[in-house]
Amino acid sequence: MRIGELAEATGATPRALRHYEQAGLITSAREPNGYRDYDERAVVRVRNIRELLAVGLTLDDIRCFLPCLDGDVTSVRPAAEGLRIARERLAVLDARIAAQTEARDRLAAAVSRAAASA
Numbered sequence: 476m477r478i479g480e481l482a483e484a485t486g487a488t489p490r491a492l493r494h495y496e497q498a499g500l501i502t503s504a505r506e507p508n509g510y511r512d513y514d515e516r517a518v519v520r521v522r523n524i525r526e527l528l529a530v531g532l533t534l535d536d537i538r539c540f541l542p543c544l545d546g547d548v549t550s551v552r553p554a555a556e557g558l559r560i561a562r563e564r565l566a567v568l569d570a571r572i573a574a575q576t577e578a579r580d581r582l583a584a585a586v587s588r589a590a591a592s593a
Contacts, residue, residue, distance in 0.1 A: 476517070485525065489526060500534065533564075
């Protein structure tokens with residue numbers, strides 16, 4: 476299937492698919508006219524990549540999941556490396572949430588002070 480067909484089947488953009496390919500997460504053959512040609516398995520792989528990106532992993536993180544990207548990635552028992560990466564990502568997200576919450580609280584307090592003095 477061509478890149479546009481894969482994009483339509485997975486909800487990814489052609490640009491994202493080229494990015495995944497450049498990152499080594501998906502592969503394609505080249506037709507004589509230079510067009511990319513993906514096999515049917517790429518649909519599952521791209522959906523899994525998008526799922527892992529949606530939960531906060533990066534493309535670099537996803538490389539450790541390559542052996543299970545062609546199946547139901549959520550039902551496979553994670554390897555120790557996969558768990559380590561997921562825990563690291565979770566810690567990063569927790570730190571970002573804490574920083575944003577602190578900034579929000581400071582802004583709310585400033586707005587309250589400003590409103591009280593107006």
